[in-house]
Amino acid sequence: ENAGKYEGMDRFEARKAMVKDLEDQGYMLKVDPIVHSVGHSERTGVQVEARLSTQWFVKMKPLAESALKNQETDDRVNFIPGRFEHTFTQWMENIHDWVISRQLWWGHRIPAWYNKKTGEVYVGMEAPKDAENWEQDKDVLDTWFSSALWPFSTMGWPDTDSADFKRYFPTNTLVTGYDIIFFWVSRMIFQSLEFTGKAPFRNVLLHGLIRDEQGRKMSKSLGNGIDPMDVIKKYGVDALRWFLITGSTPGQDIRFSYTKMDAAWNFINKIWNASRYVIMNLGDMPAPVLPEKSKWDLADRWILSRLNATVKQVNAQFEKFEFGEAGRALYNFIWNDFCDWYIEMTKEKLNNGTAEEQANTKNILGYVLDQILKLMHPIMPFVTEKLWQSMPHDGKSIMVAKYPVAHDEFDDDTATEQMSHLIELITAVRNIRNQANAPMSKPVDLIIKVENDHLAEMFEANKDYIDRFCHPEKLIIGTDVETPKLALSGILTGAEVDIPMAELVDLDEERARMKKEIANLEKEVQRSEKKLGNENFVKNAPEKVVEEERTKAKEWQQKLDAAKDRLASLQDA
Structure with missing residues (x-):
């Protein structure tokens, strides 16, 4: 413990003194410079040196x-x-x-x-x-x-x-x-x-x-650390929670991104605006109670079926700790199914329906919103509590409310299939109008050519939705209708929709568009054929998954055939 004359000296100065003493006393025989690795303290940058000592x-x-x-x-x-x-x-x-x-x-x-x-x-x-x-x-x-x-x-x-x-x-x-x-x-x-x-x-x-956004570990030395409190101040804690919980996969690193934070904030804003619209319509009614099933229309049956499927998926993914997958299911249901479609489909009944229709619609809207807020609460606790307290509800806090569970009686494959046809039709008509620069205010004829009477009956039974979302001046539905050549077309599952626009249609552009559509459909057909041709997939994948892929393959092929037929008719025009 006694270092003699070197006691208390800085280690680097002590070494110089030792070398000088060795030289002065004639003990230094040779000096060889060597290159070696020297450890440094991560925090201070000071050289770290090993010292023998007794340890436990x-x-x-x-x-x-x-x-x-x-x-x-x-x-x-x-x-x-x-x-x-x-x-x-x-x-x-x-x-x-x-x-x-x-x-x-x-x-x-x-x-x-x-x-x-x-x-x-x-x-x-x-x-x-x-x-x-x-x-x-x-x-x-x-x-x-x-x-x-x-x-x-x-x-x-x-x-x-x-x-x-x-x-x-x-x-x-x-x-x-x-x-x-x-x-x-x-x-x-x-x-x-x-x-x-x-x-x-x-x-x-x-x-x-x-x-960080470049994939580097956050550290003081790089100066790339991000204070979560700064992010919370700008976006709110719920947006940060959504990004962290749904943007990661167990065991995998995640890159912080302000672009993704913007998307998280936009999603919460979407939920907030949709909730305020529903709450405004609910008024001072009691906590929502679902009406009898016989009083549900197609949109009601569909949204409750989709809600049930989402509850099943979210709970299953939470059990597996796959929070990203649960988040994707919630995002798709809330943004697409509930906000973009169901809320829009309820507006006609809320504004012009009978008293009973209005009451039923309010209860279903309120019930679905209640379930959405409860599903989202573990991820977004503050926004969901605020919204839930603002709507008609039972209980003191969403925090201790019963978490959603699946109800088999909500499952409705028929409603899901029919609504998918309607959504596909409405989307195609909107795309055609946008392509032709024909706004919804412009009257157009709508011709829907279907492959079977069953599909024709479904479209006929839901003319109200077609009228509301497509605004046709004249609507023709059938299995044997004449398809005009000077028209813009959309290829649907089991159907084709045409909007005659003789004065607007550029045949060369329409042929080019249809060729592009055929190329995309051919890729989908080839992808399905390759997947179904893989023995390992057919043998090892769940039977339901394989059957779903076979159904998709059939639909892609039907769409491809219809697109080729449409192109052939345009070639003769």
């Missing part, structure tokens, strides 16, 4: 063997994604004894004392009774040793009879980053097994790191 270790082999053995029992820890269990196993199989003492100013003191007179070492949970004769070790425990005690020490351990310990230990799911599987997760597992005889949790959900 934990013998790891028996603890690691216990952790590995436990993975073969019903008490095993499930890693999500599953590939990270291999990482855990590798570390346990190749473990080294763990040095647990640290030379820091803070932390749990090492529970070791040295007798001032005899040098005897005492280790225990409590200090020796004759404390004046003992000196406690100045080192502290490795922070990961202390944090590994967290799952059970916070529940009252070592008092295993405490109410918290009995109720909450083991816990259900730990959420943490994949970069500390070894540092924290593995140590919680083997310490819990050692001290309680049980694994600390059932699941470990491992998320990735948040990187």
